[in-house]
Amino acid sequence: MRHIISLLMENEAGALSRVSGLFSARGYNIESLTVAPTEDATLSRMTIVTRGSDDVIEQITKQLNKLIDIVKVQDLTDGSHIERELMLVKVRASGEMREEMKRMSDIFRGHILDVSDKTYTIELTGPGTKLDAFLAAIDPAAILETVRTGASGIGRGDRVMKI
Amino acid sequence: MADMELTGAEIVVRCLRDEGIKHVFGYPGGAVLNIYDEIYKQKDFEHILVRHEQAAVHAADAYARCTGQVGVAIVTSGPGATNAVTGIATAYMDSIPMVVITGQVPTAAIGQDAFQEVDTVGITRPCVKHNFLVKDVRELATTIKKAFYIAATGRPGPVVVDVPKDVTQHKCEYAYPKSVTMRSYNPTSKGHAGQIKKAAQMLLEAKRPMIYTGGGVVLGNAAPQVAELVRLLGYPITSTLMGLGGYPSPDPLFLGMLGMHGTIEANMAMQHCDVLLAVGARFDDRVVGNPKHFAKEAHRIIHIDVDPSSISKRVRVDVPIVGEVGQVLDEIIKHIKTGKEKPDQQAIKAWWAQIELWRSQDCLKYDRSSSVIKPQYVVEKLYEVTQGDAYVTSDVGQHQMWAAQYYKFAKPRRWINSGGLGTMGFGLPAAMGVQKAHPDAVVACITGEGSIQMNIQELSTCKEWNLPLKIILLNNGYLGMVRQWQEFFYEERYAESYMTSLPDFVKLAEAYGHVGMTIEKPEDVEPALREAFGKYKDRLVFLNFLTDPRENVFPMIPAGKGLSEMILV
Numbered sequence: 067m068r069h070i071i072s073l074l075m076e077n078e079a080g081a082l083s084r085v086s087g088l089f090s091a092r093g094y095n096i097e098s099l100t101v102a103p104t105e106d107a108t109l110s111r112m113t114i115v116t117r118g119s120d121d122v123i124e125q126i127t128k129q130l131n132k133l134i135d136i137v138k139v140q141d142l143t144d145g146s147h148i149e150r151e152l153m154l155v156k157v158r159a160s161g162e163m164r165e166e167m168k169r170m171s172d173i174f175r176g177h178i179l180d181v182s183d184k185t186y187t188i189e190l191t192g193p194g195t196k197l198d199a200f201l202a203a204i205d206p207a208a209i210l211e212t213v214r215t216g217a218s219g220i221g222r223g224d225r226v227m228k229i
Numbered sequence: 230m231a232d233m234e235l236t237g238a239e240i241v242v243r244c245l246r247d248e249g250i251k252h253v254f255g256y257p258g259g260a261v262l263n264i265y266d267e268i269y270k271q272k273d274f275e276h277i278l279v280r281h282e283q284a285a286v287h288a289a290d291a292y293a294r295c296t297g298q299v300g301v302a303i304v305t306s307g308p309g310a311t312n313a314v315t316g317i318a319t320a321y322m323d324s325i326p327m328v329v330i331t332g333q334v335p336t337a338a339i340g341q342d343a344f345q346e347v348d349t350v351g352i353t354r355p356c357v358k359h360n361f362l363v364k365d366v367r368e369l370a371t372t373i374k375k376a377f378y379i380a381a382t383g384r385p386g387p388v389v390v391d392v393p394k395d396v397t398q399h400k401c402e403y404a405y406p407k408s409v410t411m412r413s414y415n416p417t418s419k420g421h422a423g424q425i426k427k428a429a430q431m432l433l434e435a436k437r438p439m440i441y442t443g444g445g446v447v448l449g450n451a452a453p454q455v456a457e458l459v460r461l462l463g464y465p466i467t468s469t470l471m472g473l474g475g476y477p478s479p480d481p482l483f484l485g486m487l488g489m490h491g492t493i494e495a496n497m498a499m500q501h502c503d504v505l506l507a508v509g510a511r512f513d514d515r516v517v518g519n520p521k522h523f524a525k526e527a528h529r530i531i532h533i534d535v536d537p538s539s540i541s542k543r544v545r546v547d548v549p550i551v552g553e554v555g556q557v558l559d560e561i562i563k564h565i566k567t568g569k570e571k572p573d574q575q576a577i578k579a580w581w582a583q584i585e586l587w588r589s590q591d592c593l594k595y596d597r598s599s600s601v602i603k604p605q606y607v608v609e610k611l612y613e614v615t616q617g618d619a620y621v622t623s624d625v626g627q628h629q630m631w632a633a634q635y636y637k638f639a640k641p642r643r644w645i646n647s648g649g650l651g652t653m654g655f656g657l658p659a660a661m662g663v664q665k666a667h668p669d670a671v672v673a674c675i676t677g678e679g680s681i682q683m684n685i686q687e688l689s690t691c692k693e694w695n696l697p698l699k700i701i702l703l704n705n706g707y708l709g710m711v712r713q714w715q716e717f718f719y720e721e722r723y724a725e726s727y728m729t730s731l732p733d734f735v736k737l738a739e740a741y742g743h744v745g746m747t748i749e750k751p752e753d754v755e756p757a758l759r760e761a762f763g764k765y766k767d768r769l770v771f772l773n774f775l776t777d778p779r780e781n782v783f784p785m786i787p788a789g790k791g792l793s794e795m796i797l798v
C-alpha cells in the first residue's frame with residue numbers, strides 16, 4: 067500500500083543522506099521525498115511517499131525512528147490528512163492549441179506563469195492524482211517538460227506534528 | 230583554570246581521560262599527528278599501537294565485549310579510516326559500544342580530493358550507529374560526549390567521530406559535559422507493564438515452553454535475570470551463537486546452541502514449543518532458516534528487545550516488549566513469584582521427557598578413537614585444561630562453530646566472536662583487546678589457518694605488549710567451512726578452498742618472538758595444552774594442531790531449509 071510518512075529531523079548536514087541511505091540499503095522504495103527547514107530553523111521536515119506491505123511499513127517507521135537525527139516520525143496515512151504536490155509543466159501552445167491549453171489549465175485551476183509564442187508554462191498544485199489527471203487530459207505530444215516536487219503532507223484538523 | 234584554552238588535540242585526549250578511558254587502540258598518521266603528540270604527553274590512558282588499523286578496531290571492540298565498557302580506537306584519515314571499516318562493520322553487526330576517532334584532512338581541503346582524503350562519514354554511515362564530522366573545535370567536547378552516550382545506551386553500537394586536522398589545532402575553552410541530552414534520541418525504555426503481565430501469564434500457561442536468548446542478554450547484562458527465570462520455572466533454554474554464556478552452558482536446563490549448527494534438542498524444542506520467549510535475540514537467518522517454517526507450533530511468541538526494530542522484523546510475535554531486557558525480566562519474575570499460579574508440572578514433565586529423547590541422540594558425538602586429531606577433541610581438552618574459565622575469542626569458520634559447540638561457557642562476556650558480520654581476522658586482535666582488559670585472565674584464540682593469516686601481523690603487537698595469549702590453531706589445511714559447503718552442495722568441487730604453501734607456523738611464531746608448537750597426534754593434545762597454559766603461562770604460545778582435514782561441522786541445517794533437512798554425523 068502507498069504510505070505518506072512525515073519526519074521531523076535535526077537540520078544537520080548529512081541527515082538527508084541518512085534517510086535516503088536507509089531506504090536504499092534496506093531495499094525500501096521511495097516514490098518521492100521532499101524536505102525543507104521548518105519555522106524552527108534547527109528542524110527540517112521531510113515527507114516521504116513509499117509503498118510496501120504492512121510489515122515493510124512497520125519496519126520503515128521503526129528504522130527511521132532509530133536514526134539518531136530523527137526527532138519524530140508519523141505515518142500520515144494512519145489518519146486523515148492532506149497532501150499537495152506542485153508541478154510546473156511546459157506545454158506546446160501554438161495555433162489552435164493555445165486556447166485549448168488555457169482552457170485545460172483553468173479547468174485544473176492552474177496558473178500560467180510564463181508565456182512564449184509557442185509555449186505556456188503552467189503551475190499546478192494538488193494531490194498527485196490530480197497532476198496525473200492533467201497530464202493524461204492533454205495531448206502527450208504537447209508536453210515539453212515537467213517538473214514535480216513530490217508530495218508534502220500534513221494531518222487534518224487538530225492533528226499536529228510538533229516536538 | 231576554566232578560562233584556559235586548549236587545542237582540539239588536547240581536548241580529544243582530555244575527553245578520553247574524563248570519560249575514564251584506560252586503553253586506546255590505534256595507529257598514527259598525518260591527520261592525527263596533533264592528537265598523537267598529546268597522547269605522547271599524557272599518562273591517563275595507555276595507547277596500544279597495532280600493526281593494522283583493522284586490528285585496532287577489533288581490539289577495541291573485543292575490549293568492549295569483555296568488559297561492557299565502550300572501546301576506543303584512533304586511526305588516521307584516508308587509508309587509516311578505510312582499513313578501520315571492516316572493524317566498524319563487525320562491531321555494528323554485533324551491537325558493540327565503541328567510539329572510533331578518525332583523522333580527517335583540514336576542513337578547507339574537504340571535498341578537494343586532498344591527500345589521504347576519504348568521505349569517512351559517508352563510507353561508514355551504513356555501518357555505524359551514528360557518526361559525526363566535527364567542523365568547529367567548540368563542538369568537539371560535546372560531540373565526543375554524545376558519541377560515548379550514543380554508543381553505550383539503548384541498543385549499543387559503534388560511533389565514528391571524524392576530526393579534521395585543523396580542528397585539532399584550533400583552540401577553545403574546555404569543559405567536558407557531565408551528561409548530554411538529545412531531543413532526537415531517548416534510548417532508555419521500560420517495558421510496558423500490561424505486556425509484561427501478559428507475558429508472565431503466557432509463560433505460566435505453557436505446556437511446551439521454550440526460552441531463546443541472544444546477544445542482547447550479554448550486552449544488557451541480564452544473565453542473572455535469565456538464570457533466575459529459567460530456574461524459577463524449570464523451562465528449557467537455548468541460546469544463539471552471540472548469546473553463549475548468557476546462561477551457564479553446563480547446566481542441564483540448557484539445550485545447547487540453536488540454529489544452523491545447533492543441537493537437535495535445541496532446534497526441535499524451538500520447532501515444537503507452544504510458547505516461545507525470545508530475549509535479546511533477533512530471529513536472524515542463521516537461527517530461523519526459512520521464517521515460513523519456523524516454530525510452526527508456537528502458538529504464542531513473546532519477544533523482549535531493547536530495539537523496537539528487532540521486533541516483528543522477521544517473525545511475527547504476539548507479545549512484543551520493548552525495553553531493557555534485565556528490567557523486563559525482573560518484572561516478569563516478580564509477577565510469577567507473587568502470583569498464585571504455577572507452571573503445569575505434568576505438562577512440563579512430559580515436555581522434558583520429549584526433549585531428553587531428542588537429547589539422547591547425542592548429536593555432538595564424534596569419533597574419539599581417531600588416529601588423527603579431531604578438532605572437537607582439541608576444544609574439549611582446552612575446556613578441561615582451562616577449567617572452563619578462559620576468555621575465548623575466535624575467527625570465522627568451522628573452528629568457530631566447534632568452539633561454540635564444545636567449549637561450555639559458564640559466564641557471559643567470555644565468548645568473543647564475530648557473529649553478525651562473520652569477519653575472518655577478528656580472533657587475534659580481539660584476543661589482544663581482551664588480554665589488555667584482563668591482564669591476568671587466561672585468553673585463548675581458537676582459529677583456522679585461513680583466518681589467522683588475515684591479521685597475523687598482530688603477533689608483533691603481542692610481543693611489544695607481552696600479551697600471553699594462547700593461539701589454538703585448528704589447522705585442517707583447508708578453508709574448512711568453504712570446503713564443507715563445497716562437499717555438501719557443490720559435488721566436492723573444492724574451488725580455491727585449499728591453500729598450499731602454508732607457512733611454518735612454529736618458525737613464524739618464533740620469528741615474532743613467541744613460542745610455537747606443532748601437535749600431530751591426539752595423545753599429544755593435552756600435554757601440549759598443559760605446557761602452554763603451565764610452563765609457558767606468561768608467553769604467547771602458538772599451538773598448531775594438525776587436525777583431520779575432512780572433518781565437518783554437525784549437525785547442519787542447510788541455509789534456508791527447515792529442520793527436517795538437518796544433516797547429522
Ligand SMILES: Cc1ncc(C[n+]2csc(CCOP(=O)(O)OP(=O)(O)O)c2C)c(N)n1
Pocket residue numbers: 624625626627628629651652653654676677678679680681703705707708709710711
Ligand atoms: C574476511 C572474510 N573473508 C571470507 C569469508 C568467508 N569464509 C567464511 S569461513 C571461511 C573459511 C575459514 O577458513 P579457516 O580460517 O581456515 O577456518 P576453518 O573453517 O578451516 O576452521 C571463509 C573463507 C569470511 N567469513 N570473512
